[in-house]
Amino acid sequence: MLSVYEGFFSGGARILHTDVVLGLQEGGQHHRVLSIHGEVLREATRQRMEDDASYRSLTTAGVEVTSLGRTFGLPGAFTADPTRFTGPELAATARAMAGADVILSLKEQPLGLLNQAGLPRRPVVVGLHRSDPENQGVALGELKAAIADGTVAACVCCAESTRAAYEAAGVPAELLHIIPNGVDLLRFRPDPARRVQLRAALGIPETAPVVVFAARYDAMKNVPLFLRAAREWLRHEPDGHVLMCGAGMTEDQPGLRADIDAVFGDDLRLTERLHRLGVRRDMEALYAAADVVGLTSAWGEAAPLCLIEGMMCGAVPVATDVGDSAAIVAGHGFVTPPDPVAIARAWSDAVAARPGLEPVVARSRERFSRTRMIASYAALIDQVHTEPIRPSLPEPPLPEPL
Known part of the structure; x- marks a missing residue:
């Protein structure tokens, strides 16, 4: 081959x-x-x-x-x-x-x-x-x-x-x-030890709600929409943290920096809880540390791996209705319109729903098996x-x- x-x-x-x-x-x-x-x-x-x-x-x-x-x-x-x-x-x-x-x-x-x-x-x-x-x-x-x-x-x-x-x-x-x-179900699974270690490494309290966004810096991912939702959510969740990872998701990326400045404006203090982590090789740890895995794509998606990997690690998926995202999320998370207020509200709802969704996700793991x-x-x-x-x-x- x-x-x-x-x-x-x-x-x-x-x-x-x-x-x-x-x-x-x-x-x-x-x-x-x-x-x-x-x-x-x-x-x-x-x-x-x-x-x-x-x-x-x-x-x-x-x-x-x-x-x-x-x-x-x-x-x-x-x-x-x-x-x-x-x-x-x-x-x-x-x-x-x-x-x-x-x-x-x-x-x-x-x-x-x-x-x-x-x-x-x-x-x-x-x-x-x-x-x-x-x-x-x-x-x-x-x-x-x-x-x-x-x-x-x-x-x-x-x-x-x-x-x-x-x-x-x-x-x-x-x-x-x-x-x-x-996905590899042995790698992508809930892991309390990884959750504690990753949060400690990033200075995030064990009880803080966390949203992870795993995407490259590309127009189809609709990063500005994600940032507007993050601003709304961080305003209403004073203990919340947002993790951004993927190619271009770094502090020295000019496009992302401009987007953050435009979206957060006078609320730049909120970005102290916006972690730009770039390309990572320990995604299973990031997902295990999160409560929510978010996706705000505008087009092009088919079956986003981030939703599946995050869900298998215990993070509740919240996605816009693009490609098969809604079918993947159905019964396991939330589908939102491309509206920052609605997305932020869904993130908070997902954090609250996470304990109840754990057994539902556990029963569906075979469906997402590598x-x-x-x-x-x-x-x-x-x-x-x-x-x-x-x-x-x-x-x-x-x-x-x-």
């Missing part, structure tokens, strides 16, 4: 796909990973492949990871044309593909590489992790081209909203398979491997001459 990544940078899709690769390797498959980019500047954060937690998890487990060495967004660095690849890049890709029976593409963006002429013909399974294919630039066109060519054997949709959106965008329904996201998810991926890959490569779709008929 070969997985192709656009790059190693912070994000739920990469975390999820990496966990799938690790799980499949544990089950006896042999996996390699090829990354198009070796370093990127995203969310105002310079992210090297070798520093990424997913990269380290893969290599520690013995998965070979190589890169075409491209960079993106770095000051003074050359950024290659994403639609063109050099001879050496194509040769490296061909070598990586030659030893694989099936290719996994992390989202549709790597198809711009896999669609290049002259590469070995292998069935491709594409992992789709968003609900807005129209906002993926040329990637949707690359996906349709790979389907027309017969290269794409299946698309894994992590959510019903993903399946519906891509079918509406013209992807054949028979190629769309729903495999809901799952084991279930990986078994479904393995079954689909086995099916793809035993089937012949799909033929190219016929060319549309030419119009009749006048």
Whole structure:
């Protein structure tokens, strides 16, 4: 098996796909990973492949990871044309593909590489992790081209909203398979000891209500809305604390700093309880320390990992109704309109409801299991491997001459 990544940078899709690769390797498959980019500047954060937690998890487990060495967004660095690849890049890709029976593409963006002429013909399974294919630039066109060519054997949709959106965008329904996201239930679980330790490290009292926001600094996450809700909540919860983590969620990020100044204005004293923690490798501890996991996204979400991971650690999910968020939260938390007052009120309601929701979440853990998810991926890959490569779709008929 070969997985192709656009790059190693912070994000739920990469975390999820990496966990799938690790799980499949544990089950006896042999996996390699090829990354198009070796370093990127995203969310105002310079992210090297070798520093990424997913990269380290893969290599520690013995998965070979190589890169075409491209960079993106770095000051003074050359950024290659994403639609063109050099001879050496194509040769490296061909070598990586030659030893694989099936290719996994992390989202549709790597198809711009896999669609290049002259590469070995292998069935491709594409992992789709968003609900807005129209906002993926040329990637949707690359996906349709790979389907027309017969290269794409299946698309894994992590959510019903993903399946519906891509079918509406013209992807054949028979190629769309729903495999809901799952997480490692041994890692993501309530942990009183971690809760106490993390709070102590951040100077947060054991009894203080805590909201965690795990997201990269991106427009789809609607960070200004989250901050307006945080201001409202911190005003009414004098003991409350808010944790912000993810790429770009740091004090030296200009965009976030400007957003905070604009939202909090004369109430900057409240930001003493607004903790900007950046990219973390101990998310299970942050979620265990929290009472609420919040999500304020405006578009694009499918099955947000933060809601599942946080919920499995005992934090009550509160989310806007985007993608499958409402289905994930149903019976376990709260869905809100994109209104800061309503969101702040829901956070307080979630803190109060947390003890009563604990047994409900405990009964639903199997639904969000990594084991279930990986078994479904393995079954689909086995099916793809035993089937012949799909033929190219016929060319549309030419119009009749006048």
